[in-house]
Amino acid sequence: MSTPRAVQPAQPILRVEGLVKRFGDNSVLTGIDLTVAAGQAVCIIGPSGSGKSTLLRCINLLELPDEGRVLFQGQDVLGLPPGLLHARVGMVFQQFNLFNNLSALNNCVAGQVKVLRRSRADSVRRAMLYLDRVGMLPYRDARPAQLSGGQKQRVAIARALCMEPQVLLFDEPTSALDPEMVDEVLSVIRTLKDSGLTLLIVTHEMAFARDAADRVVFMDAGRVVEDDVPSRLFTAPRNPRTRAFLARMMRG
Amino acid sequence: MPTSFFGWITFLIQKYWPLFLSGAANTLLIAVVGTAAGFAIGLLVAIVRTLNLRRGASLVKRAALALTRGLLTAYIEIFRGTPMIVQAMVAYYGASQYLGLNIPAMSAAFLVVSVNTGAYMAEIVRGGILSIDRGQTEAAIAVGMSHWQMMTGVILPQAIRNILPSVANEFVVNIKDSSVLNVISVTEVFFMSKSAAGTYYKYFEVFFITAVIYFILTFTFTRLLRLLESKLSGSASYTVYGSQTDHRAEIELRREP
Ligand SMILES: Nc1ncnc2c1ncn2[C@@H]1O[C@H](COP(=O)(O)OP(=O)(O)OP(=O)(O)O)[C@@H](O)[C@H]1O
Ligand SMILES: [Mg+2]
Numbered sequence A: 001m002s003t004p005r006a007v008q009p010a011q012p013i014l015r016v017e018g019l020v021k022r023f024g025d026n027s028v029l030t031g032i033d034l035t036v037a038a039g040q041a042v043c044i045i046g047p048s049g050s051g052k053s054t055l056l057r058c059i060n061l062l063e064l065p066d067e068g069r070v071l072f073q074g075q076d077v078l079g080l081p082p083g084l085l086h087a088r089v090g091m092v093f094q095q096f097n098l099f100n101n102l103s104a105l106n107n108c109v110a111g112q113v114k115v116l117r118r119s120r121a122d123s124v125r126r127a128m129l130y131l132d133r134v135g136m137l138p139y140r141d142a143r144p145a146q147l148s149g150g151q152k153q154r155v156a157i158a159r160a161l162c163m164e165p166q167v168l169l170f171d172e173p174t175s176a177l178d179p180e181m182v183d184e185v186l187s188v189i190r191t192l193k194d195s196g197l198t199l200l201i202v203t204h205e206m207a208f209a210r211d212a213a214d215r216v217v218f219m220d221a222g223r224v225v226e227d228d229v230p231s232r233l234f235t236a237p238r239n240p241r242t243r244a245f246l247a248r249m250m251r252g
Numbered sequence B: 001m002p003t004s005f006f007g008w009i010t011f012l013i014q015k016y017w018p019l020f021l022s023g024a025a026n027t028l029l030i031a032v033v034g035t036a037a038g039f040a041i042g043l044l045v046a047i048v049r050t051l052n053l054r055r056g057a058s059l060v061k062r063a064a065l066a067l068t069r070g071l072l073t074a075y076i077e078i079f080r081g082t083p084m085i086v087q088a089m090v091a092y093y094g095a096s097q098y099l100g101l102n103i104p105a106m107s108a109a110f111l112v113v114s115v116n117t118g119a120y121m122a123e124i125v126r127g128g129i130l131s132i133d134r135g136q137t138e139a140a141i142a143v144g145m146s147h148w149q150m151m152t153g154v155i156l157p158q159a160i161r162n163i164l165p166s167v168a169n170e171f172v173v174n175i176k177d178s179s180v181l182n183v184i185s186v187t188e189v190f191f192m193s194k195s196a197a198g199t200y201y202k203y204f205e206v207f208f209i210t211a212v213i214y215f216i217l218t219f220t221f222t223r224l225l226r227l228l229e230s231k232l233s234g235s236a237s238y239t240v241y242g243s244q245t246d247h248r249a250e251i252e253l254r255r256e257p
Helices: A052-059 A082-088 A104-114 A120-133 A149-162 A179-194 A206-212 A230-235 A240-251 B005-049 B059-081 B084-098 B105-130 B134-142 B147-184 B189-200 B203-232
Strands: A012-023 A026-037 A041-045 A067-072 A089-092 A167-171 A198-202 A215-220 A223-228 B237-240 B251-254
Touching: A012 A052, A012 A198, A026 A052, A026 A198, A026 A223, A041 A052, A041 A206, A052 A167, A052 A198, A082 A089, A089 A149, A089 B134, A104 A120, A104 A149, A104 B147, A120 A149, A149 A179, A149 B134, A179 A198, A179 A206, A206 A230, A206 A240, A215 A230, A215 A240, A223 A230, A223 A240, B005 B059, B005 B105, B005 B147, B005 B189, B005 B203, B059 B105, B084 B105, B084 B147, B105 B147, B134 B147, B147 B189, B147 B203, B189 B203
Parallel strands: A041 A198, A041 A215, A089 A167, A167 A198
Antiparallel strands: A012 A026, A012 A067, A215 A223, B237 B251
């Protein structure tokens, strides 16, 4: 492609090559190529069913790819020990998926103790640090059932941060939230970008993608259709499908 | 000799109370041991049956898991599909005739009730695991937990709370159904009652007492277990820490889960 892309990395932290995923006869991903530089925030947009979640889930192996590879720091993720991969590449879910039997604090402690084998004291210290960063420290003793959606999602982000990952995957982190809670979560995600973490965010929040992302990837029908800096992708999309999708989104 | 019904009841209790008491104690012991061991079996079986091999598992591992699954399914089907009274006969006489083992009746009772209960518990626990939303499993995998860590740390604590009524029910069933073990001469309360009844041919009166004993056991434990369940369902309040330094700043918040 002749158009220069946003900051093309010398050393990509994440690289997806020719990724294909099928569910039975349904080809959900039909050859995805994607490179993410360390420290970049990449937003993935696209219509429902285009395979955005499946792409994220193939990256951290919640789904097994049928063809192609996912490289984390140049290494095939299939070859990494599961604990290591998941400690380096964290995930935040649309439905939060907090551990309902544990307090906010222990949601953040469990992975550190079990997977990273940190001491309880060390894990608690870090959990407090990250709960504070997402503004949930006062609620550390609350159970998930006692928190609002926005609060749950902030705890879920703290839980992921406690593992001190290098890449964080977000699958529509605000789609299950009431409108008034969307901003509290988005502003937390913005602070992560400033901390240098690599972010891959599937979102329907176009305004957020436009001003927080270094790059925006538009997916349709299992393919990357357009991949560009937000200033260009949102104002002068080259592909007619991108244009049609954006027109629909802007209309609301 | 007593002439009235109540006369006989009083007489029989006075004469045979040690039999009734030790029988009831054995019944309770069998139910406790059988339910506890059966629950442990059920947990282990359900953990293995819900194990999904992750990427890159070798063929040997896959084959071993498939075989184990097949065996566990057979175990569950067979023990749920045959009466415990028959299982007791087969185990007891099979052991003595073909293995040359003369198992003490009480040990045979523990074994039969545990293994039988385990088959039911495996299904109950599996149901409990399925009742926990898939999202928590994915979140556990996404932070890198192993199947065992996820099960013991996240899924089973919730699943067990959900299935507690069914587990308690198995215990009550075991109090009653351990009566079938009289066929292999386990000295539980039914067997003791038969011995007591034989002497004076007072079957009605003796088994009236036996019925009362069973009812007291089941009623008491149903209530106790229900109390335990409500204790375990936990508190609905938590403390919000308003200030790190000043405890007066703590606020109690209550919200319906
Ligand atoms: N486990 C699965 N089994 C079968 N089909 C699946 C599975 N997961 C996803 N699919 C299918 O794959 C397609 C893409 O799904 P995916 O969830 O990746 O889309 P998406 O872009 O995230 O959509 P949305 O914006 O609605 O979340 C859909 O048609 C979906 O039905
Ligand atoms: Mg999705």
